Amino acid sequence: MTSSPDQTSPDSASPTSTDRSNAVFDTGTYDRIPEPRSTKRLPLGDGTWHQISRKYIVGQLIGYVFLLAVIAAVVLVVRFVFDETWPLIPGGIAFAVMLFFAVITPRQARSIGYQLREDDLVFRRGILWQRMVAVPYGRLQLVDITHGPLDRGLGIAQLKLVTAAASTGVTIPGLPQRAAEELRDALIEVAETRRTGL
Secondary structure, three states: OOOOOOOOOHHHOOOOOOOOOOEEEOOOOEEEEOHHHHHHHOOOOOOOOEOOOOOOHHHHHHHHHHHHHHHHHHHHHHHHHOOOOHHHHHHHHHHHHHHHHHHHHHHHHHHEEEEEEOOOOEEOOOOOEEEEEEEEEHHHEEEEOOOOOHHHHHHHEEEEEEEHHHHEEEEEEEEEEEHHHHHHHHHHHHHHHHHOOO
């Protein structure tokens, strides 16, 4: 029995439907293309606490140094130009406060973390006054990445999670840029799945 012209031999068969999604056709051959970043699934419910980048500490310290320089400049101008001594007191207090926050910044950064559970993301921060918020995936309305000039220079970003209730929205600072993008894509994918009930 002869085969019809429409039939093809196994050797010349085209890639299956599952192969087509990962193939690029060129003169009868195809190569695998990298999986999109948005389809990379982060482990949910493994109990791992993820910490922020140490570059966050550097950014905070640079900010404190800048504020101290501005305060010192104002105090010196008032002291020597207007011959007033009273700015030395608030200037000294501001210096002590900034120095205190600069010293505890590394400890504060270590207290910031998040955990991806099966149904929600848990965010924690704080040393003396600790805050822990659980953000359900199905209630996420917006996942936004923001970074200022200093953050861009350090290669870090902030990931903002917005829900219907303002009290449950959180901002995760000091994430590496690529990690923030991957977490954003993963959260959007999970949120869409939970909202549709799949």
